[in-house]
Amino acid sequence: LHSSQDRGDGSVKYILSGDGAGVLFIIDENTGDIHATKGLDREEKSYYLLRAQAVDKITGRPLEPESEFIIKIHDINDNEPTFTKEMYTANVPEMSDIGTFVLQVTATDADDPAYGNSAKIVYSILQGQPYFSVEPETGIIRTALPDMNRETKDQYLVVIQAKDMAGQLGGLSGTTTVNITLTDVNDNPPQFTQSMYQVSTLESAPIGFSLGRIKATDADIGENAEVTYNIIDGDGMEMFDIITDKDTQEGIIHVKKPLDFESKRLYSLKVEAMNTKLEPRFLHVAPFKDIATIRVTVEDVDEPPTFNKPYYTIEVDEDAKEGTIVGTITAQDPDASKNPVKYSLDRHTDLDWIFNVHSENGSIFTLKSLDRETSPWHNISIIATEINNSKQSNQIPVYIKVLDINDHAPEFVIFMETFVCDNAIPGQLIQTISAVDKDEPPGGHRFFFEMAPEATRNPNFTIRDNKDNTAGILTRRKGYYQSRVNTYLLPIIVSDNDYPVQSSTSTLTIQVCTCDSAGNLQSCNTEVMSLPAGLSTGALFAILFCIVIFLTVILILFASSKRQRKEEPLTFSKDDVRDNIVTYNDEGGGEADTKAFDIGTLRNPKAIDNKLRRDIIPEAILSVQQTVPLWQSTDVRAFIIQRLHENDEDPTAPPYDSLATYAYEGNDSMVESLSSLESISKDESQDYDFLCDWGPQFKKLADMYGGVDSDRDS
Ligand SMILES: *[C@@H]1O[C@H](CO)[C@@H](O)[C@H](O)[C@H]1NC(C)=O
Ligand SMILES: *[C@@H]1O[C@H](CO)[C@@H](O)[C@H](O)[C@H]1NC(C)=O
Ligand SMILES: *[C@@H]1O[C@H](CO)[C@@H](O)[C@H](O)[C@H]1NC(C)=O
16 A cells, blocks of 8 residues: 555554454554465465555544555465265166266365356266266266166266366366166066976875976066066966965966876976066067976876765665675776786664675675665765785765665554544534554655445445545434444544555544534543543543452352341341442433433332332343343353342342342352342332443453342442
8 A cells, every 4th residue: 555645754654453453464554564474374364454544653543534445365276076975876777778868966166157168068978888878068977878778787886077177187186986876677588598398296296286396587586577477388388387486486386186197197287487567668679588398207196995976875686685796986096017806895874784786796685684764874984995916995985875666655643543522413523533654655645535435325324535644534413312322433544655555554532422502522431432542531430449349249148148148038128238329420311311310109109100210120121131141051151040030020029120139059069159239129119229331340250149130230
């Protein structure tokens, strides 16, 4: 700096202030020369604002006003270009076209771009040629070679230099490294290592059994190397299959159908390996698949006999005779040697020994007669064994169905006893009958009901076939009186419609019973009921009671007859007789029972003539019934008839029922004396009594003791 006031006499002094004054810049106070004290860096501070003044050395007064000035720092190229990253990585697909963009690298230069070329950068490639190139101005890296193959080299280290001063000599430079990886493209087809493979397997190999693995290699990686395998041709296409193992990219050959050495021993397969993901760009270059041939050899295994069906169903009529052949099982040895086969029956399946099999020809025959109704099925098992190797055997189920033959007659379902009400009207249904049959005709049962021939013209009952395997028994008239007929017997025939027709006859017992007007059963005549069949316990007790009484009477009479034997006269005093009479109550049929004993006749003896009495048998009936010979040509008979006659004719005999005493001792009788029941009631009504209706037992006893009238029981 120099002031115009300075005349060079040394009276002026220069002072500096502002940015960096005294530190970076100092001023010579006498001459005004400004010096820099240290090196300056434009990149740090490119200009400084300073003020200077000239003052009088002695007075210290400013000689002129302070002036301001700027010190500008000039740039020199002291900075080299630097890249934003020390190391770059980039990928580019292999086989890319020439000039494919890979990456742009950038370098910066701290120098002043506005001044000179210190900051003008040019890029160049130091390493990586001839594969890659870099654009000098932009730093864009591109591929420089076509057909760069990842399979040959997949990693490239490219070094890029950036140089300032526009790349001129003397410029500063910086470098960076770019790591370029080629990515995979499916440019390689899979390839079998062999064109022909050989595998072998036993014919017994089960379905799904794996025979072996084949592999087609592929130079690509990842999904570009994925391969699927297919059998595309060959005579073994039906028998084998190939699947792909995704982990190893291998093809596994396995058995699809049972093999048989005897029918085919050698198969060939054409197998194709193919990439799953194809790159359209390369399809024209090569077919992305490979084909290999596999030869499969089937090896023989000694096999057990085989049957020509999985099971047998045989039908046989149930009337088949013993020894009948019901069917034949055939088995053969599948091996080439064709060993002969013998047959046997698995006895566990036929414990009852109903069947057997001819061991040489497999014919199954019966050992016993069959009965479908017992077992409709016989499920047996036949074993076929190779004769010279008993280990080679096989079993087969045989289902033998026994076919029905109509060998059972239908049977009535119900217990064949019913009743008819005495007030039944004609055409009334009294019983529905049905039948069952053990046979099982295919079309179901059809039963026919009819009267047995001897009863077809039955005036009392008729049968109506309901056509649904039941039939109704209907009345044909009215007025079924217990007194006339207690029980009707109706023989009925039921037959089926099968061949041969089977039929059975059953007799329906129809009891006549009294009913109320609504048809409800009131009472039946228990007398005709067989004891075990229909008697109530009450009735049984009544009968038992009667028997006990009867025995008591016998005993008493027996004792009294012993006593009386000493008296010759056949009559007794009233008192004696009373001792021998046991009385009990007989309950009559009520007012409606007009046929029961009319008590009025006891009071008026003349009324006898009006009615036919139940308790005395008229002579006419007696004489008819006496034609039944009981004591043919014996003295006893004659004796009794004579005495009976006498008694009947005797006007002095008691008026009502009577029991005559026959003091007759039989011929060689075991007992000492015999006597009939006695009742000598002379004339008084109080002497009259009923006895039990003893029934047949009494008849027998009475006969033993010399007999009374054999038909009437009192
Ligand atoms: C099998 O052999 C038995 C006895 O040798 C013979 O009775 C039967 O008829 C034969 N079966 C066949 C189907 O030839
Ligand atoms: C026998 O086999 C037949 C048909 O498979 C079957 O219906 C029947 O129930 C079997 N019988 C026995 C006793 O196993
Ligand atoms: C029909 O009933 C009468 C009496 O009611 C009897 O005498 C006759 O024997 C009966 N006929 C047959 C076939 O049962």
